Amino acid sequence: MIANYGYKDGSGEYYISIDTDKCIDCAAERACLKACPQQMFEIITDDYDDEVAWVKKEKTRALAYDCADCKPAGGYTGLPCTTACTPGAIKHSW
């Protein structure tokens, strides 16, 4: 399942997608949890009883701001979350 967390507003589209099929048996030992400086991810049991990562509810409406520091303007060459997620389950839309 592809789970898209985020929103679209007048300034653009801001979604973090998590491919839960790649996330279930995480080969990176849930490295995303520590890699994100904003601690946006947490592990939940989804509706189909799989343990997967999701973006915390309170973070989903402010991604453009919370993720700004990890974008190239913040000095990063790669996003910490997508780099840490070696199975490639996490993607940013912007």
Next chain:
Amino acid sequence: MNAEVAAATAAPEKKEFWRWQENTWYDETKNWKDAKIITCGIDVGSVSSQAVLVCDGELYGYNSMRTGNNSPDSAKNALQGIMDKIGMKLEDINYVVGTGYGRVNVPFAHKAITEIACHARGANYMGGNKVRTILDMGGQDCKAIHCDDKGKVTNFLMNDKCAAGTGRGMEVISDLMQIPIAELGPRSFDVETEPEAVSSICVVFAKSEALGLLKAGYTKNMVIAAYCQAMAERVVSLLERIGVEEGFFITGGIAKNPGVVKRIERLLGIKQIDTKIDSQIAGALGAALFGYTLMQKQAAK
């Protein structure tokens, strides 16, 4: 002051144009007492609440009403509305699943499941196993969902940041135009030429833009048409983010508004799958069906 004077001087009753039809239905050809497994789904949404009863995996009855000022009472009232009609008690129900934004506050629920999974499951029942793309236009959010032939979610996206493209947005326009909400859809087609969509994607600004259009000489029908078009464009852009596959189905209250539905179909170039079941109960129906599956799994152990 006599009664006649009091009546004449009283403030005129404020008409609530936004108020949509609450309804209760049950299958009179069946008797719930014959069922082996009775499950219930309760969908406590931000605007409406539904209770759906499923007997042996088949839809038996439902009650759909406006959400009150707290989730537990809304859940109780929704269920009581259908149980009173058919002489059922809470003890007669084997399993209750809560869904919707108030799902964790359904006091008698055995389990809570997100509305995304429940809408997919409900749409699979209502529209059949060909349903692949679901658009749920809820009271205060909007969801685009892909599912497989069993109603399991494969991709989803939700916008709950703003009310544009939601039922509440339509209620606001209904009140502003002083036209009953059920008439908005048909009236949106009663225009000589299709107007441009209102430009704003925000309900607050769309409201002021609608007033501006009225002042500029638009008829009410033209303003409604412009708003329906804006809402359709808004949700289509959401759908395009995950892609649209054949087997398109719309759930939620806005599915009853042909002014929005026909414009969505026109923009996408596909027709939605029709159903005779009330589109507003999809989430609660899916929850009840999840309950039935869980009961079957328990029985098999």
